[in-house]
Amino acid sequence: MGKKRKEKKTAANSRVYRTVYALLAGFVGRLFRIHVTGRENEPDDGGFIVCANHTSATDPVVLCYAFKKHQVRFMAKKELFKVPVVSGLVRMLGAFPIDREGKDVGTIKSCVSMVSEGKCMGIFPQGHRYPEVDPRSTPKKNGAALIATKAEATVIPAYIVRKNNKFIFFRKTWVIIGKPISFESLGYDPEASGEYARITDYVFNEICLLGESFDEKTARAHNREIKKAKKAERQAARKAAGEK
Template sequence: MKYNFFLNFIRKVAFILLKCIFFIRVEGKENIPEDPFIICANHRSYLDPVLIILIFDRKVYFMAKSELFRIWWLAPIIKAFGAFPVKRGKSDIGAIKRAIDVIKSGNILGIFPEGKRNRTKEVILKGEKGVATIVKATGAKVLPVGISGRIIPFGKIRVRIGKPIEFRNNTIDNQEIVDKIMNEIKELILK
């Protein structure tokens, strides 16, 4: 699904403004598949989902922490761009079902498998298993995305889009799936 004219206009203007503030380099756009897929990216900044929304031309439906939907001015904006709430810290069956529906409807799902922003000195945090449940239920490809750089004025930000990963064997352990995804993201960051 594409963004409507109004949202697409906002995306274009926002991208121009961000490029005036940061040096943004995007690599690997040729790796973006045509069929429905799951974007899995690392999460260090509030800017991460914005970058993904601006880079991908098709609408990305993000799982976003439910607390964001309680902020009166932010909730309508993130809903318009396709975000839906997930309760962190416990299994949110409703959010998992919604994520599966997004993929089965032919759309793109965006997930930060770390489950929260990484505020440590580690390159990447351990991933949560929810993404593996969605992968097994849908058979969707996973598109790893590594975001690196400094979120300061005139800082360099690099977004590297990796090659899609397919998990054809449904008997693979969920942790194995998550570890494979996280390792791919980490390699994209460190290259």
């Protein structure tokens, strides 16, 4: 009985998320002036972890907007789940509590289970927001590496581009979605020491490279090419269906 209730609740949360996304995506996109490149890199199947740089409290919203195919779930500080109304909202949107002062082993296990079940998680390796600084100069936490290795999950690097790495309403924001990093590509060796730190450095380097190589004109041209290719695919599919 408990399992059925849990599955039903999860499904309901997903429906709520999709409804909210459909209603608010246009507004959020205009409010934050979000542009996305690399959406073709989002896998059709779930069970992956999105890792990105972190400069603003709005970053989870921005990443949820960027990833259209899947509900990306984020950890939120446990204090939010004690606030009336806010608690219900964050739960409906798929967020879950974490104790940032402790190791919170239970939460880590829940994360591993969710990803293993095909759900998608969003994690900021920096652990905290670091506006107006070079992300390479900030400390990193190994939580994403721990969850990825335990769940044997794919990692999707993403970079949120803002002028001076600072969020301001109506200032343009770009999200770059990088190519998936398979679990095998992480080269995890359970017998070696320092593996979580090594994998964290590897993934965060991929994240930073996305930002460092970003060029807006190139990104816009790339998006036009992707749009053109998808249009050609649709036309070919309609033609093939008509011939049948």
